Amino acid sequence: MSDGRIQPEKGTGVLKVVDGKGAFPGSLVREAATSVDALERLCDHYIPKIYNFILKRVGSVPDAEDITSITFEKVIVNLGSFDETRASFTTWIYKIAANSVTDFYRSRGRRKESSLDDAVAGAIAGDVDELERADLYMVLVDLLKQLAPKYAEALSMRYFAGMRVQEVAEALGITESAASKRILRGLEGLRQLAEGGPLDRLI
Amino acid sequence: MARVIRELVPEDSQMDSDARERMMGHLLSVQRGAARGPARRTPARRALVPALAFALIIAIATAVILPTLLGGKHGSTTPRSVAGFQKLVGDVQVRSNGASWKKASMEDAVATGWSVRTGVASFATVHFPDGSIMRVTDGSEAVVTRIGSGYVSIRHVSGSTYHRVRKGTTYVVTNQDVSSRARGTAFNVENRVPGHLEILTIESAVEVAIGKLEPIKVSQGEVMTVTMAEKKADKQPVSIDRLKDGRLMSSVQQDAEAGYPTGVYENVDLSGQTTPATSPEQTTQPTAAQPTIQLAGDVAETNATLNWTVSAEDAFRQFILLRSEGSEPEYPADEVASYSDTSISSASDNSITAGHTYQYRIAAKLTESGDIVYSNTVVLNAAVPQKQPDKASVSISANPAADGIDVEWSVTGAETYSGFEFERVVEKAPAGSPTPEGTTTTRRIESGDVFYSYFDSAVLPGHTYSYRVGLIVNGTVMVYSDWTQAEFVRK
Numbered sequence: 001m002s003d004g005r006i007q008p009e010k011g012t013g014v015l016k017v018v019d020g021k022g023a024f025p026g027s028l029v030r031e032a033a034t035s036v037d038a039l040e041r042l043c044d045h046y047i048p049k050i051y052n053f054i055l056k057r058v059g060s061v062p063d064a065e066d067i068t069s070i071t072f073e074k075v076i077v078n079l080g081s082f083d084e085t086r087a088s089f090t091t092w093i094y095k096i097a098a099n100s101v102t103d104f105y106r107s108r109g110r111r112k113e114s115s116l117d118d119a120v121a122g123a124i125a126g127d128v129d130e131l132e133r134a135d136l137y138m139v140l141v142d143l144l145k146q147l148a149p150k151y152a153e154a155l156s157m158r159y160f161a162g163m164r165v166q167e168v169a170e171a172l173g174i175t176e177s178a179a180s181k182r183i184l185r186g187l188e189g190l191r192q193l194a195e196g197g198p199l200d201r202l203i
Numbered sequence: 204m205a206r207v208i209r210e211l212v213p214e215d216s217q218m219d220s221d222a223r224e225r226m227m228g229h230l231l232s233v234q235r236g237a238a239r240g241p242a243r244r245t246p247a248r249r250a251l252v253p254a255l256a257f258a259l260i261i262a263i264a265t266a267v268i269l270p271t272l273l274g275g276k277h278g279s280t281t282p283r284s285v286a287g288f289q290k291l292v293g294d295v296q297v298r299s300n301g302a303s304w305k306k307a308s309m310e311d312a313v314a315t316g317w318s319v320r321t322g323v324a325s326f327a328t329v330h331f332p333d334g335s336i337m338r339v340t341d342g343s344e345a346v347v348t349r350i351g352s353g354y355v356s357i358r359h360v361s362g363s364t365y366h367r368v369r370k371g372t373t374y375v376v377t378n379q380d381v382s383s384r385a386r387g388t389a390f391n392v393e394n395r396v397p398g399h400l401e402i403l404t405i406e407s408a409v410e411v412a413i414g415k416l417e418p419i420k421v422s423q424g425e426v427m428t429v430t431m432a433e434k435k436a437d438k439q440p441v442s443i444d445r446l447k448d449g450r451l452m453s454s455v456q457q458d459a460e461a462g463y464p465t466g467v468y469e470n471v472d473l474s475g476q477t478t479p480a481t482s483p484e485q486t487t488q489p490t491a492a493q494p495t496i497q498l499a500g501d502v503a504e505t506n507a508t509l510n511w512t513v514s515a516e517d518a519f520r521q522f523i524l525l526r527s528e529g530s531e532p533e534y535p536a537d538e539v540a541s542y543s544d545t546s547i548s549s550a551s552d553n554s555i556t557a558g559h560t561y562q563y564r565i566a567a568k569l570t571e572s573g574d575i576v577y578s579n580t581v582v583l584n585a586a587v588p589q590k591q592p593d594k595a596s597v598s599i600s601a602n603p604a605a606d607g608i609d610v611e612w613s614v615t616g617a618e619t620y621s622g623f624e625f626e627r628v629v630e631k632a633p634a635g636s637p638t639p640e641g642t643t644t645t646r647r648i649e650s651g652d653v654f655y656s657y658f659d660s661a662v663l664p665g666h667t668y669s670y671r672v673g674l675i676v677n678g679t680v681m682v683y684s685d686w687t688q689a690e691f692v693r694k
Binding site: 073 | 207213217222
């Protein structure tokens with residue numbers, strides 16, 4: 001993600017992701033619970049990122065809008081419990097978004113049919129080949145829904161939100177090693193699900 | 204599989220502006236509810252809730268059903284967040300998102316995403332739903348990037364735009380990565396000089412943020428000029444000549460006619476016949492008769508260099524260097540150094556911190572009266588220096604598990620790398636093994652997927668393996684870890 005950079009932790013030398021230049025100021029995060037201005041700035045900063053993360057995961061604009069709204073509602077209500085010593089705000093908000101997607105699927109049943117909304121298709125499709133690419137992307141979205149949520153979460157954070165493995169680990173509350181294993185197993189699970197299907201020739 | 208995902212994943216797209224606006228309205232109400240905390244119902248409230256709910260249902264039913272029963276159109280339409288034109292003079296054109304330019308008309312509803320541009324001797328006044336206005340002066344262009352509840356954002360493209368902001372509205376004007384944020388104020392944004400953006404505050408104050416740096420307050424009667432290429436800013440009291448500019452005078456005159464306060468123009472004859480006075484905040488600024496002092500500055504890492512020039516020799520008996528963060532430096536609160544030797548005309552400040560934005564100005568004491576005359580304010584950003592690369596190293600461990608060997612590693616001293624090369628050598632193998640001693644396996648872990656562990660399940664009982672990992676930078680292995688060994692006993 002653009003908000004973080006990796007640097008060695010003082011003393012141990014262990015690589016950690018720290019907030020970068022593009023990170024949202026911590027003071028504004030706290031103010032967002034009560035200040036309209038701070039909330040609007042927080043939303044300006046994070047809505048595009050979270051909306052796209054969710055849209056890529058669900059492939060439907062109305063669903064993505066709903067889940068984005070639910071995510072930010074949870075963020076506002078829970079701002080008081082956000083502990084910046086445990087995770088960066090960016091990681092925290094992505095975790096809430098991922099949970100909201102999982103809850104959304106649970107409430108609707110995991111194997112709900114997907115439809116490629118114009119916004120997603122438009123972002124992919126430019127010509128005939130691109131239309132095929134858009135169709136293949138929706139196949140991928142459907143396969144992701146068939147994965148166990150913990151693998152789908154890890155994969156979407158890694159590949160849709162562009163998180164580093166360390167950030168995925170932080171968001172999921174697991175070790176870095178466990179996060180990388182979860183991503184690898186998720187990829188392997190996807191590969192198995194894709195076998196014999198339209199994505200098979202690309203693998 | 205990771206490659207396939209990357210190939211297929213779509214580009215980012217924008218949320219529909221109406222949906223976003225609805226969401227913001229909802230979130231603001233959630234914020235208000237969260238700030239109040241969970242409502243504690245008293246017995247009386249419990250009784251009131253059903254009654255109020257019933258009354259609400261009746262009210263909604265009346266509003267929606269009655270007009271239909273009476274054969275009219277549905278009562279009220281949902282209020283839309285659109286602006287309109289208050290005045291159009293000369294050649295004014297508009298276009299909505301992605302559409303072609305067309306001649307503007309007073310009936311146009313200027314919504315989020317609309318652009319307005321003006322020709323020679325033309326101008327347009329855009330009136331927003333909250334009561335704020337934007338005046339697009341001649342030869343200028345602006346885009347309305349968002350109109351929300353109590354929120355307006357504008358992208359200033361070219362020329363000059365004048366903004367009168369309704370109190371309570373968050374109003375932001377951006378140009379590239381410079382944003383000017385105001386509440387209840389009047390200000391002008393102009394980039395008619397190539398490479399420079401000017402923000403001039405007519406009334407109250409504007410906060411100007413350059414990139415992600417801390418915003419700088421530009422108060423009434425001040426003008427900030429940002430050099431866009433270097434992201435350097437200079438802030439000083441607006442000159443009388445600048446205030447006499449025809450476009451500014453015209454906009455302020457229209458404000459005055461509409462009954463708005465005119466800030467720095469308060470004591471100015473808007474007919475332009477008399478000399479304008481500066482704002483009350485600037486009583487210590489030089490008058491025409493006073494000598495002046497001009498400050499310039501630059502910064503390299505955490506060393507700021509300031510140079511000043513005076514308009515008259517021996518006019519001052521002392522120079523006081525002032526520095527502050529966030530607000531305009533004032534004498535004596537923000538004094539960092541003073542110079543009684545008035546032949547000194549430069550100073551160096553190496554006590555600043557990287558990543559901070561500082562404002563400097565000189566308070567100069569007049570030789571005769573001892574009164575203070577301020578210089579202009581110089582804004583300097585102490586950039587965070589690029590970290591020198593440390594020597595990179597990789598440490599590794601290998602631990603036998605029930606069905607394989609778990610290899611983990613970590614990296615120190617390197618921030619940018621694209622992956623790892625994983626290498627395994629069979630150190631010991633029983634006679635007749637399909638993988639005899641010396642068998643080497645190398646696996647390059649996919650570029651971009653930076654993992655720190657690998658579970659080697661392709662191991663055989665009774666074999667001992669050595670592992671090492673190479674850190675890949677720019678396609679080649681920059682450094683290897685030491686070798687580590689593990690024996691696999693059984694599967």
